[in-house]
Structure formats: C-alpha cells, structure tokens
Amino acid sequence: MTSKTLLLRADSISRSYHSSLVLEDFSLDVAQGETTVLLGSSGAGKSTALRCLAGLEPVQSGTVTFKGKPFLAKNNRPAQASGAIGMVFQQFNLFPHLTVLENICLAPRRVRGQDKAAVEKRATDLLEKVGLAAKAGAYPFQLSGGQQQRVAIARALAMAPELVLFDEPTSALDPEYTREVLQVMRALTAEGLTSVIVTHEIAFARETADRIVYMDAGRIVEQGPAQDIFGSSHERTRRFLDQALAG
Amino acid sequence: MSNVLEYTFSSTFLVATWKTLLLTVISMVLGIVGGLLLALVKNGGPAPARWLADAYIWLFRGTPVLLQLIFVFNVLPLWGITLEAFTCAVIALALNEAAYMAEIVRGGLMGVDRGQRTAAHMLGLNPVQTMRWVVLPQTLRLVLPPTGNQLIGMLKTSALASVVSVQDLLLTAQRTASANFDYVGTLSAAAIHYLVLTTIFTLAVRALERRLDVDVRARKQGQILTRETL
Numbered sequence: 502m503t504s505k506t507l508l509l510r511a512d513s514i515s516r517s518y519h520s521s522l523v524l525e526d527f528s529l530d531v532a533q534g535e536t537t538v539l540l541g542s543s544g545a546g547k548s549t550a551l552r553c554l555a556g557l558e559p560v561q562s563g564t565v566t567f568k569g570k571p572f573l574a575k576n577n578r579p580a581q582a583s584g585a586i587g588m589v590f591q592q593f594n595l596f597p598h599l600t601v602l603e604n605i606c607l608a609p610r611r612v613r614g615q616d617k618a619a620v621e622k623r624a625t626d627l628l629e630k631v632g633l634a635a636k637a638g639a640y641p642f643q644l645s646g647g648q649q650q651r652v653a654i655a656r657a658l659a660m661a662p663e664l665v666l667f668d669e670p671t672s673a674l675d676p677e678y679t680r681e682v683l684q685v686m687r688a689l690t691a692e693g694l695t696s697v698i699v700t701h702e703i704a705f706a707r708e709t710a711d712r713i714v715y716m717d718a719g720r721i722v723e724q725g726p727a728q729d730i731f732g733s734s735h736e737r738t739r740r741f742l743d744q745a746l747a748g
Numbered sequence: 749m750s751n752v753l754e755y756t757f758s759s760t761f762l763v764a765t766w767k768t769l770l771l772t773v774i775s776m777v778l779g780i781v782g783g784l785l786l787a788l789v790k791n792g793g794p795a796p797a798r799w800l801a802d803a804y805i806w807l808f809r810g811t812p813v814l815l816q817l818i819f820v821f822n823v824l825p826l827w828g829i830t831l832e833a834f835t836c837a838v839i840a841l842a843l844n845e846a847a848y849m850a851e852i853v854r855g856g857l858m859g860v861d862r863g864q865r866t867a868a869h870m871l872g873l874n875p876v877q878t879m880r881w882v883v884l885p886q887t888l889r890l891v892l893p894p895t896g897n898q899l900i901g902m903l904k905t906s907a908l909a910s911v912v913s914v915q916d917l918l919l920t921a922q923r924t925a926s927a928n929f930d931y932v933g934t935l936s937a938a939a940i941h942y943l944v945l946t947t948i949f950t951l952a953v954r955a956l957e958r959r960l961d962v963d964v965r966a967r968k969q970g971q972i973l974t975r976e977t978l
C-alpha cells in the first residue's frame with residue numbers, strides 16, 4: 502500500500518450549494534492502479550464528491566491535488582481539464598451528431614492534435630476491447646444503452662487518462678446490459694486502470710474494489726480496504742451493506 | 749389573365765425578383781452571423797458585453813423595421829456616409845434580423861444538454877473547441893426550423909425596401925401599374941414570384957434538415973439498424 506504512488510488526494514474538502522452543505526470534510530487518497538468504490542444511498546453526496554475530484558466543482562474548503570499539484574485554479578474555480586482524468590456518466594453523454602468512431606477520435610484529434618490514422622487505429626483497438634468493433638460507423642441512437650456506455654468508456658480511454666471516474670455507469674441500464682458494462686470495467690481494473698467508481702452494484706464492488714468509501718448525508722461514515730469494510734462492525738455501514746446485499 | 753403571365757415572365761419582373769432574392773439572402777446571412785455573435789456574447793461573454801447585447805436586442809426588436817430602414821437611409825447621409833439604397837436596406841434588415849436570430853440561437857444553445865459540455869470538458873476540450881465541435885453542430889439542427897421561418901419572413905419584409913426606392917419586386921409591380929393602371933395584373937405577377945421564392949426556400953430548408961438528421965445520414969450509409977436487430 503505505502504509503496505504505491507499517490508495519484509489523487511482530496512484533503513478535507515467541503516462543498517455547499519447555497520447554504521446547504523452537501524459534502525463535508527471529505528478526504529480520500531487514490532493510489533495508482535487502485536480501484537476505489539464509493540457507496541451510499543441516493544443523495545449521500547457521491548456524485549458531488551466525484552465532481553469535486555474531477556475538478557468540475559469549486560470547493561468551499563480543503564484541497565484536491567493531482568500528482569502533487571493543486572488541482573483547482575487560484576480562485577478555487579475549476580481549471581481547464583487536460584484529459585488526464587476521464588469520466589464516465591450515468592447518462593453516457595455521447596455526442597449524438599457523431600458516429601461511434603468520431604466520438605472516440607474527437608478529443609485525441611482536436612485536443613492532442615494526434616495523427617488521424619493513428620487515432621483511428623487506437624480507437625478501433627479500444628472498440629475491440631469493449632466488444633464493439635463492428636459498430637464504429639453507427640450513431641449513438643442506433644445502439645443499446647449498454648453499447649453506448651461501452652463506447653463512452655472507450656471514448657474516455659482514448660485520451661489515455663491516468664484515472665477514470667465512473668458515476669453510476671450502470672444505473673440507467675437494464676440488468677442484461679448492466680452485466681456487459683460491468684464485465685468491461687472488471688477487465689479494465691484487472692489490467693491496472695486507476696478508478697473511482699460510484700455504484701450500487703454491491704457484488705461488483707466486493708469483487709473489484711481495493712478500497713471502499715461509505716458515505717451518508719455528505720460525510721464519509723467509514724473508509725478502508727474492501728475486506729475491512731465488508732467485514733465492518735460499524736453499525737451504519739453494516740446496516741447499509743446488509744440491505745444492499747439482501748436487495 | 750394573359751397580362752399576368754406576360755408580367756410574370758417579363759425581364760423587368762425577373763430582374764426585380766433577382767434583386768429581392770439578393771436582398772433577402774444577403775440580409776439573412778448577415779443577420780444569422782450577427783445573431784450568432786450576439787448569442788455567444790449573451791451565453792458566456794463578460795457582463796458589460798452581455799448588457800450591450802441585451803440593449804441591442806431591446807432596441808431592434810422594440811422599434812419597427814420600417815423605422816430602422818428609413819433611419820439608415822436618411823440619417824447616414826447626414827453623417828457624411830452615402831450608400832446605395834440597396835446597401836442601406838441590407839444594413840437595416842440585417843441589423844434587425846440579428847436581434848431575432850440572437851434569441852433563436854440562444855434558445856438552441858440552451859437546448860443542448862449540459863452533460864454534453866461536461867463530457868467535452870473532461871475530455872480536455874477547451875470552451876472554444878467545445879462550442880465548435882460539440883455544441884454548435886447540435887445547435888444548428890435545433891435552430892434550422894425557426895431559421896427557415898425567419899428566412900421566409902425576411903423575404904416578405906424585404907418588400908419594405910421599396911419605400912427607400914430599392915427596385916425590388918414590389919416597387920417594380922407598383923411602377924408598372926402606375927403607368928398602365930393594371931394593378932390586378934402586376935400585383936398578381938409579383939405575388940406569383942413571391943410564392944415561388946417562398947416555396948423554394950421551404951424546400952431548401954427541408955432538404956437541409958434532412959441532411960443534418962443523423963437518422964437519415966445513417967440510413968444513407970446503409971445501416972438501418974434498429975435496437976432490436978443489434
């Protein structure tokens with residue numbers, strides 16, 4: 502654990518909307534190659550935490566550092582992202598006017614200015630990896646939800662991010678499509694992708710997470726190595742896990 | 749009746765229609781560009797620029813186009829700027845149109861899901877790249893139908909240019925009639941020309957809409973894939 506390089510650190514961050522505090526004293530270390538899963542019921546502040554880690558939200562106090570560098574601009578406003586942190590959304594957010602291949606190639610081409618042929622080759626490899634090589638020319642609306650989410654994952658990976666944040670990637674999907682998306686995520690984490698995943702798929706969490714963070718009402722109730730949390734004797738964590746495992 | 753046909757195919761009327769068409773299209777293109785700029789300023793410009801844009805829209809939507817047209821035609825010469833009547837009409841119509849197009853484009857920009865910008869940002873696209881590659885292409889599809897309406901409106905509004913002596917379709921019909929008093933024949937011929945132009949515009953906009961529709965584009969590529977067959 503200590504030998505691993507620290508990639509991202511949130512140090513006691515808080516975020517409030519108007520006067521209500523939705524994230525309070527949130528601290529998290531993400532080490533390279535680790536899979537961190539955020540658990541908690543709806544409204545616990547998981548998405549807000551993830552958006553703060555992504556630099557999408559200003560924080561009222563605390564700091565987020567990525568590879569040792571403070572992550573937010575001077576005035577705490579989110580800074581321009583570089584593609585080093587990828588994000589996968591519940592609603593996929595694919596670009597509807599572009600084909601699958603164009604969705605994946607857009608950022609490497611326009612942001613990094615990489616060579617078209619090289620980018621397309623890499624995009625094709627990524628599509629192969631998520632099992633959608635045949636869908637390169639399709640538009641998002643022609644794909645099932647599960648396929649769209651797998652394209653979204655490939656799109657995030659195309660920027661070769663050092664960390665990928667997943668915000669409930671399967672919550673908008675029917676169970677049969679959930680399985681194929683989790684399968685892809687399982688393979689990626691096994692290959693050493695660093696990730697922070699918000700999910701309600703408790704079996705998936707138990708199987709893939711190195712580290713679990715359990716949140717409630719904007720605060721971290723408990724966090725630690727996955728086996729510790731699943732064996733936790735903390736009353737609220739226990740109740741949440743028992744309910745989730747039963748459901 | 750035979751008079752109507754005679755006027756309809758006369759070179760005088762055809763030339764006048766060409767002028768009306770030019771006036772409409774040039775004013776519209778400039779109006780769209782102006783509207784786009786105003787919308788972008790209102791969407792993310794600094795506060796003073798936003799106020800200026802608001803004031804512009806308030807002024808040009810709050811006063812009659814005819815007033816604006818006569819103002820440009822009569823006031824610019826007082827300031828030592830003498831332009832052709834046609835140019836004055838283009839300026840007035842385009843300035844007016846920009847105010848309306850600004851609101852249409854702004855609506856279109858707001859119609860693009862916020863998640864699209866978030867996704868683009870996370871991929872590292874800067875705000876200009878996000879606008880260019882993600883937001884505007886989707887906005888274009890949203891604003892096309894209302895812009896088509898504006899184009900047809902512009903065709904008819906362009907007839908106001910006749911009051912500042914632009915030899916457009918309406919003025920040509922009127923002048924012809926004042927010589928021979930055949931108002932029925934000349935105005936009917938002018939109406940036919942307007943209707944033909946309106947029809948062409950409608951069909952052109954519809955064709956453009958189909959071109960931009962991913963559904964149709966996908967079908968052209970020969971991949972009619974429904975959710976079930978995948």
Ligand SMILES: Nc1ncnc2c1ncn2[C@@H]1O[C@H](COP(=O)(O)OP(=O)(O)O)[C@@H](O)[C@H]1O
Nearest residue numbers: 518519523541542543544545546547548549550
């Ligand atoms: N933009 C916002 N404005 C006001 N309140 C918000 C906003 N976004 C989230 N919240 C509130 O913050 C709390 C945490 O939300 P969220 O982080 O989305 O929770 P989770 O992802 O765990 O379901 C909720 O009570 C929600 O209503």
Ligand SMILES: [Mg+2]
Nearest residue numbers: 547548549669
């Ligand atoms: Mg959420």
